[in-house]
Amino acid sequence: MSRGIGALASSIRPTGAYLPRSELAAKVLAPPYENQAGATGIHRDVENPLAFLNALRAEIDLPLQTDEGRKAMLVETLKQLHDLLAGETFEFYAPPAFFVCRLEVGGHAQTGVIADVALDAYDRGLVKVHELTRRGQEDRLFEYMGAVRASFLPIFLIHRPLETVTAVIGRVVAQPPTIDVESDDGLKLTVWAITATTEVAEVRAALDELDELYVADGHHRAAAASRFAASCASANSDHTGEEAYAHMVSVLFSSDQLAIQPYDRCVADLGGHSPEHVLTAVRKTFTVDELDRVDDAPEAGSYLMRLAERWYRVAIPDAFRAQAGVAGLDVSVLHDHLLAPLLGIDDARTDPRIEFVPGTRGMDELDKLCRGPLAVSFALHPMSVADLMDVSDRNELLPPKSTYFVPKLRSGLIVRLL
16 A cells, blocks of 8 residues: 655656666676775776776776876766767666666575665755765765766665565566676676656656665765765756756665675784783673684674684673664674774774775685784674664764675666766
8 A cells, every 4th residue: 555655755766877788788787896805996807898897997996096197087988988878888768767677696686776866865864874984985986976977886775665666666577677687706687677658657656655765885976976966056057956966876675675794894903912912801891702613604792703813702792782773783892892992993984904804705704814914803793774774763873884785786787977
């Protein structure tokens, strides 16, 4: 049964975008950004002339350039983008259009809607966040948007389960898809373009029932898009709020379809302490048991610590977990009661000593890192989607890199000009 009009009514609208042609999509889609301790980057397929990131430099390339080189790179990227879109690789879907996409990997599947979301809703707090952003990364994205005036990767948003949205998606995916590809790393991606007037209206009516959205991935892109929209509006005397720059292209997934993976923590040194001192200090606050071997990820309420070539289970005191809100979450307890007071990691957003490793890499990755450049690692149990939304509803903030969502969309699937 329809709930009627939600708080986000008229804030979510159809979009218009370029998609790679179905027969070329597998070669066009970018690989995922590499997340590994000590480096963040992109692996480019230099032998594939259709690869999206061979044609375009991404925002992540900007720090590698001098001021002069950066400006030249952005000018060249803009030219290459328009050359690419004018060729035979991409197909334009004029507005109004929605897209339904399904992502499948490792037996997990999730299906959502790609749409434009008004940045005014983000600014008013109807699109809720759970992380602080780094100004430097925001600045790079803001500069990139201003020069290239395009979006290549939808912002990943969550909404609470809604029967009408589920039903309309079900009707769409019963039809033949527009794109159906599988990447080399096992991600299966299926897209349905919705362009018929009646179907577009049906999807929009369902989305109009939503009351709030939550940023799962893309905090920096959303913040930079808000800044960019404000700068464009101030320079446009005819600004109406309907402009493309006033919206962020997003993919909306129901929370009951998602699985969160943790980001594990690795620290480069022990803050001048010996391993014995660290272990003794941890035992003063936590219950610590040495393990002969580690076969599984940690359970809720505990960490797995790799220190001096040994594994330990570190159990969190009940009193810490009983704290209300974000303070009682495992990831917050780690930062507030161990990383900061013992290892001196006071600001995990800026301290170069801490590295974040996706939990999907497993215990072997932490073991390898601690045998190499890093001194101590902590594996975490993933938080729940409900906890994430609760933190956002409380207007609280999680420590950086608290959640890692897989699977995610890839750059180059949806290209929208600003």
